Amino acid sequence: MPRPPEEFTVPDTLSEVTRRLVQDHLSGGPAVPRARPAELLGALIRTILGQQNTRAAADRQYRALQDAYPRWEAAVLDGPDGIEATLRAAGGGLHRSKAISLHGLLSALEAHPPDHLLSLAFLTGLGDDPARRALEALPGVGRHTASLLLLFDLHRPAMPVEGNLDRLARRLGWVPDSWTAARVERWYDAVVPRTVPERLALHVAGVRHGREVCLSRHPRCPACVLADLCPSAALLGPG
Incomplete structure (x- = not known):
């Protein structure tokens, strides 16, 4: 019930x-933030990296991921071990758990129809509650992470x-x-x-x-x- x-x-x-x-x-x-459909996936990945991490460490890890994977599809191909190695080299903590979450997130998005491929742009066409449900269904995304993306990047209350x-x-x-x-x-x-x-x-x-x-x-x-x-x-x- x-x-x-x-x-x-x-x-x-x-x-x-x-x-x-x-x-x-x-x-x-x-x-007041403005929705940036093309940048939503990057914003979510940066938010996940910030979980139980200092801002400086999360920033280093995100820059390292961007350098290693100019396209997020490359991270899917590299697998959790490759993502973990990239995060570990950048410093910060929880390398393994974050690598598993990020690979799961990207793999889940890759399973979407082609127009959703490795993108969260589809969220802009959803109402507040459906957008939250879609986010919280992704690996590594709990209520707090979803709320941050909804407020700061999707301009939702x-x-x-x-x-x-x-x-x-x-x-x-x-x-x-x-x-x-x-x-x-x-x-x-x-x-x-x-x-x-x-x-x-x-x-x-x-x-x-x-x-x-x-x-x-x-x-x-x-x-x-x-x-x-x-x-x-x-x-x-x-x-």
Whole structure:
């Protein structure tokens, strides 16, 4: 049986928190992305490389793949071992698992009809839910990876939620600590206005705030623009 929809409450401080985060971390606001059909596959591969990896390492690995395989068809022919060797030479981690995921992804796309061959351009003609289902059916693509591609590259109102946004919601008292990460993600998707600019702004500003101020350890509460709205500030800040 499908899960019945949950009733989630929009916090009174959501719009003010978003406004302050955008003002503090995004001068002029984030640029609204534009769909780039010819580049979608590359964007997805780069996103997969970024999973549990530093940005610098993922960038090196992606450049190495582009140098080794001017066309992604060559990566399919080279197989997981060849892809793994390319990733390993570039540094970073999880070479084997990422090589298997990437080869599975490219092989799955190669099995599509000719007009979809090693391309994700067909996603631009799908609605939001069908596009998500198509992405999540691909090897190595979970909900978070799909949400990132949908928001940043397909210009759809997805709401990617990673550790920084999860921590923000808990510390602000928006969600109980007992909730799972998956439930927090469903909560964000339900309460944040379903527009690309608003979701993009909260995602980008919230991630930057978590990396720079609302750290998992030793948060910089005295420097936080949300301190007067955050019930955790008195507990986590210096005594």
